[in-house]
Amino acid sequence: xxxxxxxxxxxxxxxxxxxxxxxxxxxxxxxxxxxxxxxxxxxxxxxxxxxxxxxxxxxxxxxxxxxxxxxxxxxxxxxxxxxxxxxxxxxxxxxxxxxxxxxxxxxxxxxxxxxxxxxxxxxxxxxxxxxxxxxxxxxxxxxxxxxxxxxxxxxxxxxxxxxxxxxxxxxxxxxxxxxxxxxxxxxxxxxxxxxxxxxxxxxxxxx
Numbered sequence: 001x002x003x004x005x006x007x008x009x010x011x012x013x014x015x016x017x018x019x020x021x022x023x024x025x026x027x028x029x030x031x032x033x034x035x036x037x038x039x040x041x042x043x044x045x046x047x048x049x050x051x052x053x054x055x056x057x058x059x060x061x062x063x064x065x066x067x068x069x070x071x072x073x074x075x076x077x078x079x080x081x082x083x084x085x086x087x088x089x090x091x092x093x094x095x096x097x098x099x100x101x102x103x104x105x106x107x108x109x110x111x112x113x114x115x116x117x118x119x120x121x122x123x124x125x126x127x128x129x130x131x132x133x134x135x136x137x138x139x140x141x142x143x144x145x146x147x148x149x150x151x152x153x154x155x156x157x158x159x160x161x162x163x164x165x166x167x168x169x170x171x172x173x174x175x176x177x178x179x180x181x182x183x184x185x186x187x188x189x190x191x192x193x194x195x196x197x198x199x200x201x202x203x204x205x206x207x
Contacts, residue, residue, distance in 0.1 A: 002140040003148065007155075010138045014156050018163050023120050028164060031113060032171035039113060040168030046117025047164065048157045051131075053122050055156070058131040059149030079123040081203035088196035092189065 024047050032040040121127055139148045 037172035042113035050121025055153030059146035
């Protein structure tokens, strides 16, 4: 019963966290503004799979390794920064050319969108450290860590999936406006700036 009493606070915290703009939002805007809602679905599923990986890792105690091991943290930090900087470069190239060819080629299949979303979250060391610090606050003493974290994680994944799919649908409906040349260039430049800032921040951060 103690776990049930903490659920409202847990869900409220998840809503606040999900609303904070980050690489997930920037990635969804880029994909859905060209490919519509359909292009955003695999990205959302990939993002949430990466998140759930860290939730299970936190429950299993693996996130503690990332939190305490300098080598593990550095590897994830470099990989995460590289992914974000790659996405930033792609956005800036699209803004300079005024085209969306990079998002319309056959390479951008649902599978690729899933992998990109998965890598964006799974290679984020801050996601590991945050999850390890966040989840124990909502697991009452005496409850098994891994099963409880897994159950709470499913709630978070379900909630965020609904929110992100709703956002993807809104962006997809405005696809015609987003694909205007001037709007597209500005949007890509904005997304590129956000991703670049996040990539540099991940690269420079320490524990």
